[in-house]
Amino acid sequence: xxxxxxxxxxxxxxxxxxxxxxxxxxxxxxxxxxxxxxxxxxxxxxxxxxxxxxxxxxxxxxxxxxxxxxxxxxxxxxxxxxxxxxxxxxxxxxxxxxxxxxxxxxxxxxxxxxxxxxxxxxxxxxxxxxxxxxxxxxxxxxxxxxxxxxxxxxxxxxxxxxxxxxxxxxxxxxxxxxxxxxxxxxxxxxxxxxxxxxxxxxxxxxxxxxxxxxxxxxxxxxxxxxxxxxxxxxxxxxxxxxxxxxxxxxxxxxxxxxxxxxxxxxxxxxxxxxxxxxxxxxxxxxxxxxxxxxxxxxxxxxxxxxxxxxxxxxxxxxxx
Numbered sequence: 252x253x254x255x256x257x258x259x260x261x262x263x264x265x266x267x268x269x270x271x272x273x274x275x276x277x278x279x280x281x282x283x284x285x286x287x288x289x290x291x292x293x294x295x296x297x298x299x300x301x302x303x304x305x306x307x308x309x310x311x312x313x314x315x316x317x318x319x320x321x322x323x324x325x326x327x328x329x330x331x332x333x334x335x336x337x338x339x340x341x342x343x344x345x346x347x348x349x350x351x352x353x354x355x356x357x358x359x360x361x362x363x364x365x366x367x368x369x370x371x372x373x374x375x376x377x378x379x380x381x382x383x384x385x386x387x388x389x390x391x392x393x394x395x396x397x398x399x400x401x402x403x404x405x406x407x408x409x410x411x412x413x414x415x416x417x418x419x420x421x422x423x424x425x426x427x428x429x430x431x432x433x434x435x436x437x438x439x440x441x442x443x444x445x446x447x448x449x450x451x452x453x454x455x456x457x458x459x460x461x462x463x464x465x466x467x468x469x470x471x472x473x474x475x476x477x478x479x480x481x482x483x484x485x486x487x488x489x490x491x492x493x494x495x496x497x498x499x500x501x502x503x504x505x506x507x508x509x510x511x512x513x514x515x516x517x518x519x520x521x522x523x524x525x526x527x528x529x530x531x532x533x534x535x536x537x538x539x540x541x542x543x544x545x546x547x548x549x550x551x552x553x554x555x556x557x558x559x560x561x562x563x564x565x566x567x568x569x570x571x
């Protein structure tokens with residue numbers, strides 16, 4: 252195994268003491284690095300996790316670097332809407348406004364040609380990467396309003412060429428892993444920008460922006476790629492080791508900049524600034540053309556409400 256390289260880039264975050272941050276997908280990979288940096292900057296960080304044991308290991312890892320960090324685990328499985336509801340209740344029970352929300356969690360079933368569904372019957376990528384996040388934001392909207400939250404969505408390079416097939420949104424007729432993953436990330440990105448527009452129109456005080464990590468080998472990739480068990484995987488591993496792509500810590504920087512930097516702009520898109528945006532220090536990018544389709548964004552919002560059964564206007568009275 253190759254020795255992990257030292258991070259080539261870093262950013263300075265402001266003092267986040269007293270601010271509550273929530274980071275989905277923070278039990279490993281890029282997510283734990285986002286949570287680590289926010290905690291080191293002083294934020295009280297909540298890690299909603301599907302796997303409690305992995306979450307506990309992530310907390311121990313962060314505490315090793317920041318012994319005085321304030322960290323909380325909340326059980327929450329984005330692929331189960333009942334679990335999302337319980338996780339939201341746990342956040343309300345704490346009674347703390349949320350200042351930073353990073354919707355980072357994601358999955359891609361590379362190497363598996365079979366279409367899988369969630370506990371709620373939805374295509375697994377679409378629910379894990381998008382619908383679960385939509386339901387979570389809707390349920391904790393009062394906490395976000397009370398904290399004048401900045402919501403950052405972790406998008407993907409795959410969203411650039413993705414399509415939403417409105418007549419087959421769950422890809423029941425024509426399924427492929429890449430189509431499913433790209434569509435889920437496109438839907439989540441459109442939702443984020445629509446949330447920002449609706450917040451501005453309704454005076455919710457919430458701002459939104461987008462980020463993407465470029466390319467990094469994390470647990471979102473299959474074990475064969477991470478461990479180099481196939482010829483293609485070994486080639487991919489060598490490309491990564493040669494510096495094309497970032498480590499999880501490097502790949503976390505665009506989301507960290509977007510979610511916490513005073514220089515980050517609402518409605519903007521941040522990614523690695525290097526070759527083909529695969530790696531490099533965080534830089535603002537132009538929105539992908541598909542992100543600018545407001546009609547599609549409004550339709551994503553409407554369809555997501557219908558599928559999840561959660562409406563923003565039905566959220567409880569403001570917290571805080």
